[in-house]
Amino acid sequence: MLIKWMAGALCAVLVAFLLLLAWSLNSYAPLPVDPAWRPLPATGAAEAEVTVRFTGTTTLLISDGETAWMIDGWFSRPGPLQLALGKIAPDMDAITFGLAANEVDALAAVIPMHSHFDHAMDAPEVARRTGAVLMGSPATANIGRGWGLPEDQIRVLQNREPVKLGSFRITPVESRHFQFPDPAIRERALGEPEISEPLVPPVAAFDYRLGKAYVLHVAHPAGNFVVVGSAGFLKDALLGFPADTIFLGLGGLGSQTGQYRHDYWQETVVATGAQRIIPVHMDSLTGPIEGPFLGPARMMAFMAKDAGLTLPFLSSKLEQDPALRIRTLPRYREVILYP
């Protein structure tokens, strides 16, 4: 009788655990975005000098009507179990969907912010389909080679050496990746950053090593902006790179210390003098590629010990400096970066 009761109780605990696990993988924490922050205006009747379209994470399509180029070009979104236990490869249907949603079939360049899977994994296939040159670190170049991208479509960037694309002058500035507070995760994700041979997927998610973490400074006659793909910083790296607008990566920021958030803000927003802040890389890596943006899966937020401190941090920065404004990006819609 007792054994039967214990077995029943054990089963109930197991079922409850599995339900909790399934819920935590399929339910999402809130986005660190205040609904009061206005989105950038959609293009329409008005002429725009420079437009932007946002897929999620740091995938951005930038165009001035003459030249279009893309950051990251990441559309595959492997699920949490596949990321943790399996192997991953570019999802050809997701890339078809993503390029169609961005209404783009020709690009001058695709530039991953660094070589982790959520930035660089799909970039060679995006380059292959759009004729773009894949630009990045030697690690990104090896992701391109592993996908069979020809050498004349691969260009290794040099630190602080500008690249001209039409009227855009893009300067890659080597910086630091977001520093995970947990030493074991930090070592796993950021230790041994090189990919020294062509990387042929499917591979484990962590086989997409970091490479170099860039900040991009983009100068255009219409305005200057900076893209920070990962919430990391290098002291004084952005001095001498003024910008009116900053695309600011928020991923993980809520799990760091107040001092870290302060220093990140100083070395990015304050260092460039940007007064218009556009949050990026704040949405779920595993959420769907269509529909509204979702925050991180609750399991990921729990594992990252994200205490939800990003939104209050940003709100307090806005309160301290009335000249600052935060503008958001809708999904896939073409919006005006510079009128």
Ligand SMILES: [Zn+2]
């Ligand atoms: Zn990364």
